Amino acid sequence: MKTYFISDLHLCETRRGITTSFLELLANLDPKETDALYILGDLFEFWVGDDYNTPFNLQIKNALKDAVDRGTDIYLVKGNRDFLVGKRFAKQTGVTLLGDETVIDLYGVPTLILHGDTLCTDDVKYQEFRQKVNQPWLQWVFNHLPLSLRLKIVSKVKGQARNDKQDKQLDIMDVNQHAVVDAFNRQQVTHMIHGHTHRPDLHTVELTNQIGERRVLGDWHSHNFVLRVTASDHSVIKEPIVEPK
Template identity: 40%
Template structure:
């Protein structure tokens, strides 16, 4: 039996091959699977559960079918692109929403799960923006705006974010090690699994002589990656997008 972790697919109508690869991934992982965890940014942008596009409905139908037919629970942690996904879409997709920091016991070991954007403290501009857009009052006001207006705002934010990302260095885009260690010690976990940075890798380090691990599950663009956890091992898999 195994548990699967993916993140940062950034599904959109502009990249149908990624959606096809995702569906093929689901079709090929239907047996001996305890659960599927999606650690954020399933979609490139999310305006609200009241928006309905063919892609959104197609993905929801596929996930729901995958979960119900194969009795595989799907868990979701919001990303920085789709933090507005609500209970309505989660129910449509047969996903269970989790808090931004979540501790799960996997085969006897406590593991900390998160999207990963709160680990990148060197990206000070993003952290400032995050505090604003995650304000519950502002989110309520945003949801009251007409859908077409919200779509314009969402894509403007997305375009600005993409433009700035090109000029950011890896040390800014990457995680802050002190924050990684702080959260692991706070939650009393020796393993952290996350996404967001698109830097797929396994990291091993020590804190006061004790061994810890951090897994970045990577993004789905030129390659796709996922983490497979069993009772015996944690293994990152990387393949080309079809």
């Protein structure tokens, strides 16, 4: 049996190659050989609400539902781009939404899974923004605004985020080691899987009297990136993404 982990696809209508690759992944999941698929945040480039049912969004929802209906368990951790994914999306797709931090039993190994943005504590401005937009009352207000207004707000936020990213040092946008150790200790685990930073790698972390292992998933920009885990090994599947002409 296999368990799959992906993150940071940033699905959008303008990158059809990424969408095609994701749809192929879902279609090829064999429930008889698959324990689960975990999507660790930023499945979408930006999600403005569960009621934004464009043909593209419906295509993704239907593909997820088809995979779940065939017998594959799919779990989603919300990222910094799709934090507005909600209960309606979960009901429509059959996907199970997880919290910011979840410990799973990965073939006998307790493993912490998360998007990873909460570990980037050196980016103080982003953490302040994150704390603000994840307040339930503010999300309720936003979701009850007219869709046209929500789209304008999101467009403005995306533009500001691009400008802020250009001005930030690369180290600020990576994880803070103290935050990483705190997460290991808080959840009492020695294994962690996350995305967000777009810096795929396998890191060892010194913990109290033991060594931790932090696996970082890659984004889906030029290649797809799938971590496949079995009871005996871990492997990365990468294939070039071809954009249709």
